[in-house]
Amino acid sequence: MTSAQGGFRGWFAERKGVWSRLRFTSLRLRLVVVFGLVALTAAVSASGIAYWLNREAVLTRAQDAVLRDFQQEMQNRAGVLPERPTQFELQRTADQMANGSQRFSVLLIAENPDGRTVSGSSGGLSGFTLKDVPESLREAVNEEQEVSSTNKYAYHLYWQRVVEDDTPYLVAGTKVIGGGPTGYMLKSLEPEAKDLNSLAWSLGIATGLALIGSALLAQAAATTVLKPVHRLGVAARRLGEGKLDTRLRVSGTDELADLSRTFNNAAEALEKRVADMAARDDSSRRFVADMSHELRTPLTAITAVTEVLEEELEAETGSMDPMIEPAVRLVVSETRRLNDLVENLMEVTRFDAGTARLVLDDVDVADQITACIDARAWLDAVDLDAERGIHARLDPRRLDVILANLIGNALKHGGSPVRVSVRDADDEVVIAVRDHGPGIPEDVLPHVFDRFYKASASRPRSEGSGLGLSIALENAHIHGGEITAANSPEGGAVFTLRLPQDASSLTREDEETKGSDEKGEA
Structure with missing residues (x-):
C-alpha cells in the first residue's frame, strides 16, 4: 500500500511539475485566459447588477401591492367591525x-x-x-x-x-x-422567487455564453495576432540555422508589419555582413595558402643551404669561423622553425577549406605511441602505460601529429616525466598525456587550443608557433573525437584525447558529401 501511494504521489508530482512548467508558457493560452477573465468579470458584474436591480424591483412591486391591498382591506372591512x-x-x-x-x-x-x-x-x-x-x-x-x-x-x-x-x-x-x-x-412570495430564479438562470446562461463567445473571440484574436509572431519565430529560427536569405512577407501598417520590416532589414544587413566576412575570410585563407605555397620553394633552397652549414658545424675539422658560428646556428634553428610554421599553416588552410581527408588504417595504439616517442628520441622522458592489443581504425599520420603535439607540449611547458596512458572505453580509445609541471593557469585553460595563443604575453617569440594544439584538436575532430585540457589534482596538466575505435563512417560521409557536391556542380 505504501509503495502504491508513493508511486501515485510520484506520478502526481510529475504531472504537477509538467503542468507548472507548461502553464502560461503559451501566449495563445494567456490571451484566451485574459479574454476569458475579462469577459467573466464583466458578465458576472453585469448579471449581478441586473439581478439585484430586478430582484428589488420585483419584490418591491409585489410587496407594495400586497401591503397597499392589506391596508385598504383593514380600513374597509376590519374597520367597520x-x-x-x-x-x-x-x-x-x-x-x-x-x-x-x-x-x-x-x-x-x-x-x-x-x-x-x-x-x-x-x-x-x-x-x-x-x-x-x-x-x-x-x-x-x-x-x-x-x-x-x-x-x-x-x-x-x-x-x-x-x-x-x-x-x-x-x-x-x-x-x-x-x-x-x-x-x-x-x-x-414563491411566484416572485421562481421568477427571480428563472432570471438568475437566464443571467447565468448569458454569462456562460458570453464566456464562450469571449473564448472564441480570444482564439480568433490570438490567431490573428500570433500568426505573424509565429512566422517571425520560424524566420528567426531559419536565420539562426544559417539561412540568411530568409525574409518575411510584409503587409499592413501596424506594429507587427513594422516588426517584420525591421526583421527583414536586420536579416539583409546580417546577410551582407556575413557575406563580406566570408569573402574576407576566403581571401585570407587564399592568401595564407598562396603564401605558404610560395614560401616552400625558397624554403627548400634555404633548407638545403642550412643543412650544408649544419654539416660544417658538426664537422670536426673546425673550418667554421668561431665568430660566425652562433649566427649559423641561429639561421639553422630559425629555418627549421620557419619550415614548421609553413607546414602548420598549410595544414590549417586545408582544415579551413574542408579539404583535409582521413587515410585510415588498422593500428595498434600502443605501437603507434611508441613509434611517435621513439622517432623524436623521447623514450627517456616519457613513461608509457599502454596495453598491447588495443586496436583502432584511424589515420596513423594524423594520430602521430596529435601525439607529437601533446607530448611535445607537455615536455616543453610541463615537467618530466610525462606519463602517457591508454585505455579502451565504450568503443573509444582514451589517451591521457600528463606532465609534472605547475599546471595550466585557470585563465589560460579556455584558450589553450586557440590559434597563435601564447600563455605568456611577455614571451611572444617562443619556440612554438601557437598552432600545434589547434592542429591537434582539428585532427581529433576530423576523426570524430575530442581533446580536453585540465589540471590534475596531483599536480601538472592533463590532456585527454578521445577517438572512436573505427572512423570508417566519417570517411563514408565525406565521400557521400563530396559526391553530392560534384553532382550539384554538374
Missing part, C-alpha cells in the same frame, strides 16, 4: 379580506364582548396563526407611539420577510385606526 367583535365576525371578515386580488392569508385578533381574546383566520383552524408571526413584528405592531405633528397615528403598519421550508413569505401587521382588531397578513 364592532370594537368588541365576536369570533364569527372576525372569521367572516378574515375570509372576505383573503379573497381579495392579492390572495393573502389574514389573521384578525380582538376582544369579544365577554372580554376574552378571540381570533379569526382566513384558513380556519389549520390556516394562518399567531405562531406564524415573528415576535419582533408583533411587538412592533402592538407598540403604541406618541401622537405628534409628525406622527398622526399611534399605530402603524409593519412588515417583515421570512423564509420557511425554503419558501419566502411576506408578513405584515397593523391595528385599525381609531380602535378595533389587530390584523396580520401572510403572503407567499
Whole structure:
C-alpha cells in the first residue's frame, strides 16, 4: 500500500511539475485566459447588477401591492367591525379580506364582548396563526407611539420577510385606526422567487455564453495576432540555422508589419555582413595558402643551404669561423622553425577549406605511441602505460601529429616525466598525456587550443608557433573525437584525447558529401 501511494504521489508530482512548467508558457493560452477573465468579470458584474436591480424591483412591486391591498382591506372591512367583535365576525371578515386580488392569508385578533381574546383566520383552524408571526413584528405592531405633528397615528403598519421550508413569505401587521382588531397578513412570495430564479438562470446562461463567445473571440484574436509572431519565430529560427536569405512577407501598417520590416532589414544587413566576412575570410585563407605555397620553394633552397652549414658545424675539422658560428646556428634553428610554421599553416588552410581527408588504417595504439616517442628520441622522458592489443581504425599520420603535439607540449611547458596512458572505453580509445609541471593557469585553460595563443604575453617569440594544439584538436575532430585540457589534482596538466575505435563512417560521409557536391556542380 505504501509503495502504491508513493508511486501515485510520484506520478502526481510529475504531472504537477509538467503542468507548472507548461502553464502560461503559451501566449495563445494567456490571451484566451485574459479574454476569458475579462469577459467573466464583466458578465458576472453585469448579471449581478441586473439581478439585484430586478430582484428589488420585483419584490418591491409585489410587496407594495400586497401591503397597499392589506391596508385598504383593514380600513374597509376590519374597520367597520364592532370594537368588541365576536369570533364569527372576525372569521367572516378574515375570509372576505383573503379573497381579495392579492390572495393573502389574514389573521384578525380582538376582544369579544365577554372580554376574552378571540381570533379569526382566513384558513380556519389549520390556516394562518399567531405562531406564524415573528415576535419582533408583533411587538412592533402592538407598540403604541406618541401622537405628534409628525406622527398622526399611534399605530402603524409593519412588515417583515421570512423564509420557511425554503419558501419566502411576506408578513405584515397593523391595528385599525381609531380602535378595533389587530390584523396580520401572510403572503407567499414563491411566484416572485421562481421568477427571480428563472432570471438568475437566464443571467447565468448569458454569462456562460458570453464566456464562450469571449473564448472564441480570444482564439480568433490570438490567431490573428500570433500568426505573424509565429512566422517571425520560424524566420528567426531559419536565420539562426544559417539561412540568411530568409525574409518575411510584409503587409499592413501596424506594429507587427513594422516588426517584420525591421526583421527583414536586420536579416539583409546580417546577410551582407556575413557575406563580406566570408569573402574576407576566403581571401585570407587564399592568401595564407598562396603564401605558404610560395614560401616552400625558397624554403627548400634555404633548407638545403642550412643543412650544408649544419654539416660544417658538426664537422670536426673546425673550418667554421668561431665568430660566425652562433649566427649559423641561429639561421639553422630559425629555418627549421620557419619550415614548421609553413607546414602548420598549410595544414590549417586545408582544415579551413574542408579539404583535409582521413587515410585510415588498422593500428595498434600502443605501437603507434611508441613509434611517435621513439622517432623524436623521447623514450627517456616519457613513461608509457599502454596495453598491447588495443586496436583502432584511424589515420596513423594524423594520430602521430596529435601525439607529437601533446607530448611535445607537455615536455616543453610541463615537467618530466610525462606519463602517457591508454585505455579502451565504450568503443573509444582514451589517451591521457600528463606532465609534472605547475599546471595550466585557470585563465589560460579556455584558450589553450586557440590559434597563435601564447600563455605568456611577455614571451611572444617562443619556440612554438601557437598552432600545434589547434592542429591537434582539428585532427581529433576530423576523426570524430575530442581533446580536453585540465589540471590534475596531483599536480601538472592533463590532456585527454578521445577517438572512436573505427572512423570508417566519417570517411563514408565525406565521400557521400563530396559526391553530392560534384553532382550539384554538374
